[in-house]
Amino acid sequence: MTPFFVITGIVTLLGAAFAMSLRNLVHCALAMAVAFSGIAALYLQLDAQFVGFAEILVYVGAIAILIVFAILLTRSGEAPEKSVLTSGWMAGIAVSAMVFTILGWAVLNTSAIPKEVPPAPLATVKHVGDALMTKFVLPLEIIGLVLTAAMIGAVIIALKEESKNGNSGRKS
Amino acid sequence: MTALQGCLLISALLFAIGFAGAVTRRHAILVLIGIELMLNAANLNLIAFWRFGPHPEALTGFIFVLFSMALAGAEAAVGLALVIAIYRHRKTSNLDEVKELQG
Amino acid sequence: MFDQLDQIFVTALHWLVGFVPEAWRPLASSLICIAFILSVFPAVFSVTTIFERKGIGRIQNRYGPNRVGIPFTKIRLAGFGQFLPDGVKMLTKEDIVPRAADKVVHFLAPVVMLIPVLLAYAVLPFGKNMAVTDYDAGLLFFFAVGGAVEVSVFMAGWSSRNKYSLLGAMRAIAQMVSYEIPLILSAVTVVMVVGSLNLNDIIAHQNQYTFGVAHWHVFTPWGLVGFILFFIASLAESNRTPFDLPEAESEIIAGYFTEYSGFKFALFFLGEYLGMFAIIGLGITLFLGGWTSPVAFLAWIPSYVWFFTKLMAIVFIFIWIRATLPRLRMDQLMNFAWKFMLPLALINILVAGIWHYMAADWQRWLVCSVIIFGAYVVLGRGLMQNQKFGKRIYRYAE
Numbered sequence: 001m002t003p004f005f006v007i008t009g010i011v012t013l014l015g016a017a018f019a020m021s022l023r024n025l026v027h028c029a030l031a032m033a034v035a036f037s038g039i040a041a042l043y044l045q046l047d048a049q050f051v052g053f054a055e056i057l058v059y060v061g062a063i064a065i066l067i068v069f070a071i072l073l074t075r076s077g078e079a080p081e082k083s084v085l086t087s088g089w090m091a092g093i094a095v096s097a098m099v100f101t102i103l104g105w106a107v108l109n110t111s112a113i114p115k116e117v118p119p120a121p122l123a124t125v126k127h128v129g130d131a132l133m134t135k136f137v138l139p140l141e142i143i144g145l146v147l148t149a150a151m152i153g154a155v156i157i158a159l160k161e162e163s164k165n166g167n168s169g170r171k172s
Numbered sequence: 173m174t175a176l177q178g179c180l181l182i183s184a185l186l187f188a189i190g191f192a193g194a195v196t197r198r199h200a201i202l203v204l205i206g207i208e209l210m211l212n213a214a215n216l217n218l219i220a221f222w223r224f225g226p227h228p229e230a231l232t233g234f235i236f237v238l239f240s241m242a243l244a245g246a247e248a249a250v251g252l253a254l255v256i257a258i259y260r261h262r263k264t265s266n267l268d269e270v271k272e273l274q275g
Numbered sequence: 276m277f278d279q280l281d282q283i284f285v286t287a288l289h290w291l292v293g294f295v296p297e298a299w300r301p302l303a304s305s306l307i308c309i310a311f312i313l314s315v316f317p318a319v320f321s322v323t324t325i326f327e328r329k330g331i332g333r334i335q336n337r338y339g340p341n342r343v344g345i346p347f348t349k350i351r352l353a354g355f356g357q358f359l360p361d362g363v364k365m366l367t368k369e370d371i372v373p374r375a376a377d378k379v380v381h382f383l384a385p386v387v388m389l390i391p392v393l394l395a396y397a398v399l400p401f402g403k404n405m406a407v408t409d410y411d412a413g414l415l416f417f418f419a420v421g422g423a424v425e426v427s428v429f430m431a432g433w434s435s436r437n438k439y440s441l442l443g444a445m446r447a448i449a450q451m452v453s454y455e456i457p458l459i460l461s462a463v464t465v466v467m468v469v470g471s472l473n474l475n476d477i478i479a480h481q482n483q484y485t486f487g488v489a490h491w492h493v494f495t496p497w498g499l500v501g502f503i504l505f506f507i508a509s510l511a512e513s514n515r516t517p518f519d520l521p522e523a524e525s526e527i528i529a530g531y532f533t534e535y536s537g538f539k540f541a542l543f544f545l546g547e548y549l550g551m552f553a554i555i556g557l558g559i560t561l562f563l564g565g566w567t568s569p570v571a572f573l574a575w576i577p578s579y580v581w582f583f584t585k586l587m588a589i590v591f592i593f594i595w596i597r598a599t600l601p602r603l604r605m606d607q608l609m610n611f612a613w614k615f616m617l618p619l620a621l622i623n624i625l626v627a628g629i630w631h632y633m634a635a636d637w638q639r640w641l642v643c644s645v646i647i648f649g650a651y652v653v654l655g656r657g658l659m660q661n662q663k664f665g666k667r668i669y670r671y672a673e
Contacts, residue, residue, distance in 0.1 A: 057418060096189075
């Protein structure tokens with residue numbers, strides 16, 4: 001629990017808190033990118049180098065940009081005038097506080113935590129590659145299919161529809 | 173408090189924040205942001221247990237997280253395509269206003 | 276003697292770090308490496324701006340800047356001192372922030388651009404034993420921080436509250452995301468053949484000589500195609516002509532950094548050029564042998580001299596291309612990335628696999644070259660089918 005770890009954790013949690021509570025959606029997306037970078041730094045401190053770099057590549061480099069594009073394509077760039085919270089928000093906050101309380105109590109009072117810390121595992125790219133190709137080859141192939149299906153599906157869902165007289169949805 | 177407990181607490185708090193946001197906010201995209209935060213919290217949990225648990229050389233938690241990230245990317249793409257399609261039909265991305273199944 | 280000259284910076288680093296007590300040594304070593312990068316690469320940036328202006332001027336049949344020497348002295352350097360007054364001008368210009376702009380995001384955008392770009396230099400090996408960090412997944416680190424630059428482009432374009440800035444930012448992000456894929460796929464071929472993501476291992480794989488010629492990856496069929504794809508994709512990633520539609524002066528004034536002036540614009544400019552050097556450095560490491568020499572009898576020249584020579588040679592080619600080729604339109608740019616470069620990069624991966632598994636003689640050269648040439652011709656004809664080129668018509672203003 002080095003100080004660096006605590007600072008990274010605080011930055012991540014602040015980023016996440018801002019991401020969920022700011023009024024302006026673009027600020028929320030940028031705070032979310034900060035939270036993702038904080039999580040990547042946490043991964044790097046846990047000796048998971050490949051996962052840390054993959055987190056920046058996938059989440060900050062792709063998902064954050066995707067969310068930003070979606071915000072702009074749905075014209076939500078300006079701050080809304082009405083309330084940003086849905087009806088029944090108090091129940092949501094109460095449930096989430098309860099979730100955190102139970103999880104925190106379980107974590108702090110458990111006896112299942114091993115006392116000695118194992119040495120840093122050897123998670124080099126070669127080991128990851130070997131594992132992916134021998135032990136985890138079935139999930140690898142399946143995720144190839146899943147990603148292809150998701151890509152094609154996302155394009156089809158977001159495609160502009162051609163109406164019957166070929167006006168592509170415009171009303172003349 | 174050991175390092176593992178610190179990681180688990182951070183992940184639990186991140187999950188709670190993501191959950192609170194996903195359930196409380198009105199805009200569809202903010203719900204998706206909350207879901208991404210929850211997925212990240214779960215991934216952090218997995219990596220913490222991989223690092224501090226027995227047999228880290230089996231790389232099980234590590235590979236799980238890699239696949240979880242790939243799936244999160246796919247799910248974000250499809251979810252955002254859905255939000256864009258809903259906006260195109262209903263001209264709103266407020267979840268309170270897309271409550272009814274209509275034409 | 277030449278070995279000592281080669282390792283002179285490493286021994287200087289060890290000597291300097293020896294002054295510091297034991298516990299602070301890693302921190303001191305990192306700080307000295309950071310100081311080295313922060314002093315050398317902006318200097319290379321200044322020299323490049325001069326060469327760019329003079330080079331483009333000469334290609335366009337005019338002189339570039341040819342008068343400025345060192346200011347306040349009588350030394351005349353025929354224009355090579357131009358970067359000093361330019362730097363002073365950028366630093367002293369008034370910093371204009373639009374009234375409706377989002378102040379925090381507008382301020383942070385140049386900073387967020389510079390940080391990933393400078394981080395990318397941490398894995399490049401500038402010479403033998405001269406990489407700042409030796410990550411096991413160094414190549415992935417480079418691509419990860421390259422992807423983080425897009426966030427700053429969006430921040431700059433959106434926070435200016437200018438619809439043309441936003442349009443330029445969206446175009447720039449679409450272009451960067453599209454060209455990241457051929458970039459990474461052409462680097463994947465190198466990773467496949469070498470078997471490691473570590474940049475020092477990739478250079479060690481190229482550091483062998485047969486008949487006096489090095490085993491650079493660019494001297495193999497898949498490496499040549501990979502290098503050309505990487506080169507074109509890095510032109511697009513740095514927003515250089517012919518892919519500079521997002522920031523071209525005659526198109527959109529300056530795209531996503533229209534509303535920036537003074538020091539923030541200087542930071543963007545610096546960040547763009549530093550990004551260009553970083554990605555050229557990676558291309559040199561992957562395909563052109565990094566700090567190794569091409570022929571065995573020139574291996575006595577220090578390794579960092581080779582690295583920077585190759586860097587400046589490729590920067591010169593970038594400048595040459597900028598002065599020569601016209602700009603691509605946005606849809607032409609995207610078509611080129613998705614319909615030509617991506618299939619060719621995938622076929623290149625296939626060819627690299629065939630190369631790796633065939634025996635090492637002339638047949639594999641023939642098979643790989645035929646596959647690549649066939650793919651290039653088929654894809655090229657496929658792209659050209661929708662073009663209609665008639666006879667060139669000249670219309671005069673009468």
